[in-house]
Amino acid sequence: MDIMEAMKARHSVRQYDDRAVDAAISQELHAEADACNQESGLHIQLVTGEPNAFSGFMAHYGSFRGVTNYIALVRPTGSELDEKCGYYGERLALKAQQLGLNTCWVALTYRKTPGAFQIGAGEELAAVIAFGYGTNQGVPQKIKAISEVSNVSNRTPDWFRSGVEAALLAPTAMNQQKFVFTYADEKVTVKAGMGFYAKMDLGIVKYHFELGSGKKL
Numbered sequence: 153m154d155i156m157e158a159m160k161a162r163h164s165v166r167q168y169d170d171r172a173v174d175a176a177i178s179q180e181l182h183a184e185a186d187a188c189n190q191e192s193g194l195h196i197q198l199v200t201g202e203p204n205a206f207s208g209f210m211a212h213y214g215s216f217r218g219v220t221n222y223i224a225l226v227r228p229t230g231s232e233l234d235e236k237c238g239y240y241g242e243r244l245a246l247k248a249q250q251l252g253l254n255t256c257w258v259a260l261t262y263r264k265t266p267g268a269f270q271i272g273a274g275e276e277l278a279a280v281i282a283f284g285y286g287t288n289q290g291v292p293q294k295i296k297a298i299s300e301v302s303n304v305s306n307r308t309p310d311w312f313r314s315g316v317e318a319a320l321l322a323p324t325a326m327n328q329q330k331f332v333f334t335y336a337d338e339k340v341t342v343k344a345g346m347g348f349y350a351k352m353d354l355g356i357v358k359y360h361f362e363l364g365s366g367k368k369l
Contacts, residue, residue: 153249153250154250155246155250155363156318156363156364158246158247158249158250159246159249159318159321159360159363159364160321161249161289162245162246162249162254162255162290162321162323163254163289163290163291163292163293164255164256164257164290164293164323165254165255165256165282165286165287165288165289165290166214166215166216166217166219166256166282167215167216167217167218167286167287167288168217168218168219168220168221168254168282168284168285168286168287169218169284169285169286169287170218170220171284171285172200172201173200173221173253173283173284173285177251177252177253178198178200180247180251181198181244181247181248181251181283182198184243184244184247185197185198185223185244188240188243188244191240192233192236192239192240193228193233193236194225194226194227194233194236194237194240195226195227195270195271195272195275196223196224196225196226196240196241196244197223197224197226197269197270198221198222198223198224199221199222199223199224199268199269200220200221201220201221202220202221202222202265202268203219203220204263204265204268205219205222205262205263205264205265205268205280206219206220206222206261206262206282208262208263214258214261216256216258216261216262216282217287218284218287219282219284220284221282221283221284222258222262222280222281222282222283223241223244223245223280223281223283224268224269224277224280225237225240225241225277225278225279225280225281226269226270226271226275226276226277226278227275227276227278228274228275228276229274229275229276231351233278234278234349234351234352234355235351235352235354235355235358236355237278237279237352237355238351238352238353238354238355238356238357238358238359239355239356239358239359240355241257241279241281241352241355241356242322242323242355242356242359242360243359244281245257245281245283245323248283252285253283253284253285253286254283254284254285254286254289254290255281255282255283256281256282256283256290257279257281257323257325257356258279258280258281258282259279259325259348259349262280264277278352279349279352293323293327294327295320295321295329296320296329298313298316298317298320300329301316301319301320301329301331301332301333302316302332302333302334302335303333303334303335303336304316304333304335308335309335311365311366311367312333312335312340312365314364314365314366315333315340315360315361315362315364315365315367316333316361316364317364318360318361318363318364318365319331319333319357319358319360319361319364321360322353322356322357322359322360323356324349324353324356324357325347325348325349325350325352325353326347326348328345328347328348328350328353330344330345330346330347330350330353331343331344331345331353331354331357332345333361340361340365340367340369342354342357342358342361342369
């Protein structure tokens with residue numbers, strides 16, 4: 153599937169079967185993660201065949217089952233790079249969807265497994281993205297009206313509407329969708345609202361907007 157089809161097909165999946173990820177697919181994801189790291193300065197890492205991060209009470213409370221693969225979004229300490237984590241993490245999530253995998257962004261309901269991935273001096277783990285072969289394809293999330301998150305009107309360009317529609321398909325923490333896109337003077341601005349992981353959500357929705365609009369923010 154192309155990237156737009158992947159965006160529409162991607163839904164959060166929390167239950168996975170026990171199939172190992174195909175080696176060729178894993179290699180493609182690793183290559184994409186390397187490219188993201190080179191562009192962003194992040195330290196994103198793929199972890200496969202590791203069941204401990206999602207074996208605790210919190211993971212079961214969050215309805216996670218069978219998760220043994222995840223993307224560790226490691227960044228320099230401090231939240232100023234959370235937006236980049238969202239942007240490049242979603243790029244990897246959609247790449248995984250294109251490769252026939254399922255994903256789910258996870259902020260809290262996992263635990264760190266010593267030695268599963270590297271955290272260097274001055275770095276910390278921001279979030280993870282579970283991935284693998286889902287036992288289902290997830291369900292579409294409830295989304296806000298386009299007028300609630302933008303100033304789209306009959307006087308704004310079609311590409312702006314397309315970008316906002318794509319942003320509304322983006323996963324956000326607790327499905328808050330706390331963001332607002334504004335078109336004025338032939339420029340687009342986007343602001344994040346208040347709330348948990350708002351900066352990371354902003355990066356995710358920016359990536360979706362760019363894909364949908366064909367415009368770089």
